[in-house]
Amino acid sequence: MRFGLNKSSLGIAGATAALALVLTGCGGGGQTAKVGTVEDPVVLRFAWWGNDSRAKTTLEVIKDFEAANPTIKVQGENTEFSSYWDKMATQIAGGTTPDVFAMSGSYPSEYSSRGVLLDLAKVKDQLDTSKFAEGTVDLGKIDGTQYTITAGVNSMSMVIDPVVFEKAGVKLPDDETWTWDDFADIAAEITKKSPQGTFGTTPMANDSFLAVWARQNGEDLYSEDGKKMGISEDTLTKWFELNKKLMETGGAPSASQTVEDGSAQPELTLMGQGKQGMKISWSNQMTSYSGSPLVMMKMPGESKEPGAWLRSSMEYAISSKSAQPKEAALFINYLVNNMDAAKKIKSDRGMPANTELKAGITPLLKDSQQKEAAYLDRIAELKIAAPKPFPAGSSSTLEVLNRYNTDVLFGKVSPRDAAKGMISEVNQNLG
Template sequence: MKFGLSKSVKGMAAAAAALTLVLTGCGSSQQAAKVGTAEDPVTIRFAWWGNDSRAKTTMEVIKAFEAANPTIKVQGENTEYSSYWDKMATQIAGGTTPDVFAMSGAYPGEYASRGVLLDLDKVKEQIDTSKFAEGTVDLGKIDGKQYTLTAGVNSMSMVIDPKVFEAAGVALPNDETWTWEDYARIAAEITQKSPSGTFGTTPMANDSFLAVWARQNGESLYTDDGKKMGISENTLTRWFELNKKLTDTGAAPSASQVVEDGSAQPEMTLMGQGKQGMKISWSNQMTSYSGAPLVMMKLPGESKQPGAWLRSSMEYAISSKSSQPKEAALFINYLVNNLDAAKLIKSDRGMPANTDLKAAITPLLKETQQKEAAYLDRIAELDVEAPKPFPAGSSATMEVLNRYNTDVLFGKISPRDAAKGLISEVNQNLA
């Protein structure tokens, strides 16, 4: 099936801790239920994360929606990703949950388990998913209920800077056949043949990437019941060993540089500065690194047993306490199905799941964004089933993973002990 045819660790940890304490299903709209008119419209609140560019575009979309729906006003609320989840947790605890809000990663599972999210089947008359690519609607289902709707899809990828390869005299890899051993070898060769300060790659500590690694090894990151990690100690140990090998061989920079690079804005990373040959990345982030002609490839090992899948880069949800759920649903429907909105948003939130909109905006995309669209078609052709949404209790996994990976890179703990510690700690969170 062709898809085209059918952010800081500390902040995230704080948000996860706050979430555990306050997500009790509380929260409500600021406004009593009423029927809007052009003279006295209903007001709904919409919260999302992102930079100033995304905020500007979103406000343009809001204005267009309001012009088409004069009985509804939308109050937009933009927050940087590093503080978004803290803010959401505070609002939920204080009973001021936005009517519509953006979600991603493990948070839908956390919020749904505590009654914060509206079952979207209750507003299915207002949301049309008939043009969505196969499987993309199900990305928002948790325990059989539709709690979110994808704003756009992306996938794990390997971003390549051909200029770095060319300068080092290293041939580009064949992403239909390469392995993780090839990746480590090529990265080390790039560093050796490049000027000081340029590296082959940097390790990536991300729970979604770890899920790909697990799936490539015939395992899953979490068990089907979401009660514990499904990835084995041996498979996790090999992942930590790979990251340590990259820094030990010089394929990647020092541990301190890896930590610094991981917290930098995309354009300030080594990849963004043209000083890195390969970077494991979300597909929709490639345009954020550089204006240089980058290339997007499949991760190593995908030909043997694919692990990457089409994933929601952002999801939309409605508060279960919203007094205006139908108006909120109409707004979501506009975001995911309206051509004018799609022409403004383009692929900023991932490629549209609505295949008609994807086809319509593809000619409007920059060259790098068109490469992303083509890459997602390749991932879709693998026909790999998406894993279940990350379970409740897993929103802290990213912080735990980063902490253990950093300790491994600095030599404070062995890969085997890191694997044991990670599994134990995450299992406690899930329990």
Template sequence: MMFQLKKSMTLATGALVAASLLLTGCGASSTSGTTGTAEDPVTIRFAWWGNDARAKTTFEVIKAFEAQNPGIKVKGENTEFSAYWDKMATQIAGGDTPDVLAMSGSYPSEYSSRGVLLDLEKVKDEIDTAKFAPGTVELGQIDGKQYAIPAGVNSLSMILDPAVFKAAGVELPDDESWTWEEYQDLSTQISKNSPQGTFGTSPMANDSFLAVWARQGGEPLYTEDGTKLGISEARVAQWLEMNLELQKSGGAPSASQTVEDGSAQPEQTLLGQGKQAMKVSWSNQMNSYSGNELAMMKLPGESQSGGAWLRSSMEYGISAKSKNTAAAAKFVDFLVNSEEAGKLIKSDRGMPVNLEVRAAVLPLLKENQQKEAAYLDRIADMKLTAPLPFPAGSSATMEVLNRNMTDVLFEKAAPVDAAKKFIDEVNLNLAK
């Protein structure tokens, strides 16, 4: 079965469906700017984050687009993820926003609330979403308006290295039933049975993972109006305590090694070096870690009541100040709807949302990427309702979470105190 966001998910965003139809409906376009000619082309800028491999592929996509659209030139701007948002903030403040920009997480909410992003209803005739998987168009909507187009979908997953399990004499878990307690026990057992420097797992400091953790406990990460956190201090403290216990038991590395591993490129992480058995990770990152034959499983504690969900792994927005919105929209359409672009990008930006592009890409995927596609089908089959987009004011949540977890791992703060500090600080950010 081909992946799709199931009916229950589309019902959860039912109020937004009508707005999504604007992108495929008929009617006069209100685009501004021109698409130029071969003799007098217009130039647009496209900004994204990623490593050198992604940059190389993206410039190939740009070259293919320009060959088909001689009236448009695209200037590509690649930045490492850690510096990307600071660069965007500087450019936006200086009135120099790229025409097309990649986004994720809370940034569509942040930027749309500040008037940075174009309401894509204005370029509805240039971007076709008719062949998108059901429910995926809505992933780019904020308050009923389409501000972004999903580049692809992914989900949080547990990446495992079966070779590390085998060397430690430990059986792989059953991901239909395993618990976080079993995850902890397996991590400790693998570390004890492995050479020094090889570990069962490592901590995960990511607000999207915290959203999964909250949902598994029956709580939302944010309240429905987005004005404060919905997760309880107790639930945050449980997660911080679990990571501290893993470190103390040896199931995870030391605090200093955890910090170092968290800033490393995927292939340089412990998992990438074949020195870690399990890692919570975005599904589309599995192929970046290692040449080993890795496995992808559901997170512990997943159930029909809540947990991981299919989300947009990257989204494309258009600057509200662009002087060439028609050209920018035509480029976005090429990125998500062109089989030529899809065959170059494959699943690097998540699994394609255009079902025909996905079908063309699947045979080209490596074994690990095929596993990702199968995993996303399993997540879709769970029919989980996606949470609302992370609200404006939440872009710093991951940094606040990371800082407080680091304090816990270095034992500068108790989990309960760090949980309170985390919630208080994030709520202040949301109230601004």
């Protein structure tokens, strides 16, 4: 990743010996830290979401960390994404929050507002961000306080299947010039010229993509104070209209097939089966699709008014109630700064923010991952600042968006009424 280095740092990695600390502040719990020894080590709990492959790799990295830090043991807790947040909510309510846990989306804002997350300034000597790419440290800041450290970065992208294009006799788009109208026209042309069951695209109902759409239209998804939606009714209406147009012109499948495809595992989607020409996707998900070698491009409209940004695909946080915050920080530091760990994790959690690690793992990446790295370089070159973290109360926005989009596709509500309803409902959640 060719991003410029961020000159600011949370601190320089400290010694690996266990360090005593009495937690103070919101949610501190007043617990006294244990001083670990080889015979009686400190025990940390680390929770993350993912599949079996991610779990296997993570457990290997944990063993390496323990070998290098014999006074610390780490208990790994892996959960499928669909149930991860419910499990976290239960543990937090029961006072059994893991010491270190994975975060994403609006959850850092939600959790920090409730005092669940540790202010990482308290463990700055154990966390080194001096080699992080420009802007990636700030991805973990909320109202100026550092609550998380990015585990890796990704971005919204357009994944292209060149084989589908070739079989349909359709030219690949120029992603420096194409528009959303071009996208819709190309999608319809691919479907028309392909065998039955193959489509140009499928709509993507994702709040992060909606944030890109808003930014391309000179707006933000949420207001500056996070108390209401920032996207206008007109801009949101146009987004619903695009998805409806894709279906009505044949560029996308029926409403029922779109819903089914949206809930399928990546390899079972139309894209995964080689039956889709274009798919809006997180950049690090391209490797999940099976079938033909794929290409990653910028989304339509990016050259006119860029909306995509480098974001955290996963973030690491420390519980404000952890009795061992400094050891927890040492573990996070190992995950994001150790070359051996990076060579095992590779881009599974997004491309490393540490530019030296990124350079070190690049030769080890598969072809599709190499394409992702090159794409993220292109996004970085745009030098587009990330929006503020999604605010507390916005974790349900994705569900609201999907529900209204489905109603639009099934003809139950007009795009305009969907926009009005969604803005009203999300504003109530934020309020």
